[in-house]
Amino acid sequence: MKTLRWALLLVVSFSLSVTAQNWLDAQNRLPLIPEDTLYVRSSEILKRASLGFTGLMADAYWINTTLYFGEKFQQQRLTGERFDVRSLELLKPMLELVTELDPRHVAAYRFGGFFLQYDNPAEAINFIQRGIRNNPNEWRLYQDLGFTLWRAGRFRDAAGAYLRGSQTPGAPAWLKPMAATLLAKGGDVETARQMFQRLYEESDDGFVRQVCEEQLLLLQQQ
Numbered sequence: 592m593k594t595l596r597w598a599l600l601l602v603v604s605f606s607l608s609v610t611a612q613n614w615l616d617a618q619n620r621l622p623l624i625p626e627d628t629l630y631v632r633s634s635e636i637l638k639r640a641s642l643g644f645t646g647l648m649a650d651a652y653w654i655n656t657t658l659y660f661g662e663k664f665q666q667q668r669l670t671g672e673r674f675d676v677r678s679l680e681l682l683k684p685m686l687e688l689v690t691e692l693d694p695r696h697v698a699a700y701r702f703g704g705f706f707l708q709y710d711n712p713a714e715a716i717n718f719i720q721r722g723i724r725n726n727p728n729e730w731r732l733y734q735d736l737g738f739t740l741w742r743a744g745r746f747r748d749a750a751g752a753y754l755r756g757s758q759t760p761g762a763p764a765w766l767k768p769m770a771a772t773l774l775a776k777g778g779d780v781e782t783a784r785q786m787f788q789r790l791y792e793e794s795d796d797g798f799v800r801q802v803c804e805e806q807l808l809l810l811q812q813q
Contacts, residue, residue, distance in 0.1 A: 659685065663678060683714065697722065704735040705739075712739060730766065747773075
């Protein structure tokens, strides 16, 4: 059994290294990924196959998810299309698979919360709330929940999310004033600028930062 586990670990590690190299290559060209091989639909099957290395398996599928998203994102941009998350049919099930394998995968919750709202805000809100239940002390998830609720026009609920986030360990001082701003100003242009600017500064995901930067440029023109 130990021999089998080490063999599996070596295979998964090799797959991770290859996938990571593909991600680096993808910065200069579009990856060619057959959609029917991007993921296995059952997290239970993967959990059994991982022989206890579910975190490692989740990381492998997270890299695969970003590759899939990056390919679709670049395809739409290169053809001049408006970015449409609805064309990424595999995004939500892939993100769910990652977070079922590793409920503490904060990056996947944050990524999903930001982009799923462009297709279905209610699903995005539920996805982030699940992330908060599994990671109750991660203040960035409260920020993301507040941002998604704000985009949905639920300003009071958004303020509540920011206020709860301000009470978590290590939360930045600006979260609490942001809650007050949402209650006072709701959806005005200056509030929108603050929301996108804060998310741009706090996110370490390149796709999220790019979308925020584009939104900030649009707001400057108003």
